[in-house]
Amino acid sequence: MLVTTTENVTGYQVVEVKGQVFGVVVRSRGLAGNIMASLRSIFGGEITEYTQLLEEARRHAIDRMVKNATMMGANAIVMMRFDSAEIGQSMSEIVAYGTAVKLEKREG
DSSP states (O other), X not given: OEEOXXXXXXXXXXXXXXXXXXXXXXXXXXXXXXXXXXXXXXXXXXXXXXXXXXXXXXXXXXXXXXXXXXXXXXXXXXXXXXXXXXXXXXXXXXXXXEEEEEEEEOOO
């Protein structure tokens, strides 16, 4: 399935809008990860524990969004975006969302 942040896809046209689609993931870093991240924050630099957590959460959110769009009968998602929020002090919510559509190749 094509997932794009743009509204239009070169060479294709939207023939049907299926509707809004999203995928949600809520993740928590374990106690050991939080301790390591806290220690790293003292010295500065990238906190790889959180970077890995958020990269994985984004991938899972996209996977869930694609699954939902497939169930709606879409073959593409346009205008895809991410949103995120903190829940408490140790959890992150990641949402991937966009518009599920049916695309067809343009003639000529």
